[in-house]
Amino acid sequence: METTNYQNFRIDAENICVDYNGKVALYDANLRLKPGQICGLVGMNGAGKTTFFNALTGFVSISKGKIRINGESVRSAQKDQTIAYVPQNEGIDSQFPINVWDVVMMGRYGSMNILRCPRESDVQAVKDAIRRVDLTDHLSTPIGNLSGGQRKRTFLARAIAQRASILLLDEPFSGVDIRTEKLISELFIQFKNEGKTILLSTHDMIHVREFCDLVLLINKTVVAYGETSEVFTPENITTTFGGISPDFLFGPES
Amino acid sequence: MELCSFLTLDSFITDPLTHDFMRKALLMSSLVAAVCGFLSSYLTLKGWALMGDAVSHSVMPGVVVAYALGLPFSLGAFIFGVGSVALIGFIKQKSRVKEDTVIGLVFTGFFALGIVLVSRIKSNIDLHSILFGSPLGISLSDVKQTIFISLLVVILLSIFRKDLMLYCFDPRHAKTVGINVFFLHYLLLTCLSLAAVVGLQSVGIILVVAMLITPGATAYLLTDKFDNMTIISVLSAIISSVIGIYVSFWFDLETGGSIVLAQTFIFLFAFLFAPRYGIFKVKKLFTGYK
Structure with missing residues (x-):
């Protein structure tokens, strides 16, 4: 485009x-x-x-x-x-009780209803985003258990899921x-x-x-x-x- | 199991239930505990323990004024609770004094005003029940108020559950995707004031902050999932209330204090033996789970 x-x-x-x-x-x-x-x-x-x-x-x-x-x-x-914003690793509370899937799903919140119930399209967007950052094996891993790089990729996936x-x-x-x-370098070229x-x-x-x-x-x-x-x-x-x-x-x- | 020659475990549980005031106290305290426990997850994650302390103490003059004027005490408490938060925000913005100092000075000021008002207004205000709670002496109108406020808070928190989680986790992202962060901030503060209002009936103004932070802190040690944290927080709050009320009945102890002590013991238990974050990491001992 x-x-x-x-x-x-x-x-x-x-x-x-x-x-x-x-x-x-x-x-x-x-x-x-x-x-x-x-x-x-x-x-x-x-x-x-x-x-x-x-x-x-x-x-x-x-x-x-x-x-x-x-x-x-x-x-x-x-x-x-x-606009999607990908924070610095230091800018987030890594001890927050939340897993990769839920963080990436937050990228869809802005286009969901008030209760933030995911539709089929949201689930698909999240799956695709997680696949693109190669974290499919970590869907339910709490963010506190991820490495710095994996955490960065999680937030990149959130931005991808947002489709900004x-x-x-x-x-x-x-x-x-x-x-x-x-992986980030490759994503930049794709973006x-x-x-x-x-x-x-x-x-x-x-x-x-x-x-x-x-x-x-x-x-x-x-x-x-x-x-x-x-x-x-x-x-x-x-x-x-x-x-x-x-x-x-x-x-x-x- | 016999506790003593005439008391079995069965009667330990059922005897208190024969009293109307005990049934009412158990139901009301469990409801209040559920509301405070629900909110507690958010306060713990947002780091608002001190704010909880501030709001709960600041409602004191509101309760006194409402009693003196014959208004529902929850109304007075709510106005002063929200007022204290607004004043904290205003002083913080307009002066160079740091936030924790501002919080400390505003809530102690409000609390002192409440105590002075009690001594000035010679009415039948029971200072003891305001300070330490009186779940056993709860009146019918208080019951109605408590149920109404509790339902309101639970409905609000349920509707905005995910938005509030995002607000606690990453407010900047919330803002970026068009979620009204200003609204969520004041929604959480409003729920905090309302929960403090219902909580003070169970454990009183001084200890209500425990209802607002201990269950969340306990749950935080036990899980890595937000939804589970909320469930554990609510359950531990309800269990503590029930234990506290039974213990206070049988051993003739202060009810509010007993409830909070039960919460503290549950927290200590989690602190020592939580599978992942406890000092002794119990699960690891048996399974090698890290």
Whole structure:
């Protein structure tokens, strides 16, 4: 599904500002993404990456600016199941008494009735999603008994089951095993071919070069944004990381 | 089995049932326990033990005012319970004081107001029954109120069971898929206030928080499935109430205290012997289960 409509962006964030009780977390941030694009969100801890995600999902309200998802408000995007969010492993309570099947089923809640009774189509969507992340043997395993990589795949399956056209992934490669890393890489290519838009935050510069068409460097605001090959320069990275040399981040060859 | 020369196990169980007040107390306390036990799973997982403590203490002035004005005491309790939560939220947002401190100072303030009001309003308010509960002396109008509130809470929790689980587990995902998180937050707080109101009849204001957190904590040690956790929580709460009431009848002990002690013993049992999370991991000893 290649629908490159230049008038309609999947994500269109214009000059957004977010503050928590008067403390500015993000200001004048812009981002425009089209279907099938993968964008890396790169910045230090506290640079506003999670805040950016929170604003796009409507979890925090923006104090200034405008966000349009498929040309509509964030509220409509929530109702239409347009955005899926895959949290960091650290962002979830791994001791919560819930198994893989039930977590993935949560991806369908938004399109179910008020009692959240799964229909046949929901069950099928969950089965398919779990198969795609290769967790069919762990349907009833409590999430506390999964490895970091398996847990990450569970939440990816939840996003797949949701059938969202935009995926926001917070540190998808942190704390995962090689197998999961490979599986996530393959999924990214499939998602791209399906026309999904992906925004992922990462600390790993190699992954940015490998997967991301675009990169957004932030440090409370946008330091640089554009094609990875043009924007991902040592100078920009140094600015983003508050003066730390890219040699330190990539090794001397960069 | 003979407990003493004249008392068999059979009469240990059936004798109290010959009294009308005991039948009523057992039924009412079991109902209250079921409601509190149901809610307890959510409070435990959400980490709202302190909030439960706050709300249950804050209902005190509401109960006193309602008694003085001749209103249903549940109404007064509910207003002050929800009011305390609103005040906690407001102070937290508008000041730099940390949340646990705000909770502590608001609920003690409300509780103190209640005690001062009792001393000022010279009526026939029985401070002892408010503080320590009086399931054996429950009146008919209290029975009706308790049944009504309990059914309301159970229906609300049943309808929003899965949404509340998601809200406790991953509120950001709930928001992302268009579920009204603000509504769920206040729904849980409302149910908490209502459960505190019915709970205080059984065990009193001081101990009602135990009804709201101990069954959930016990169940949390015993299972990895949310639905099972709810069932275990409700059952352990009901069993504790029945044990507490029988023990208080036969040994002439404070009923509320006996119920809560029974809950605490069940928790300790789970803490020591739960198959997976207990100190001794009983199942592992026999089966090698890890």
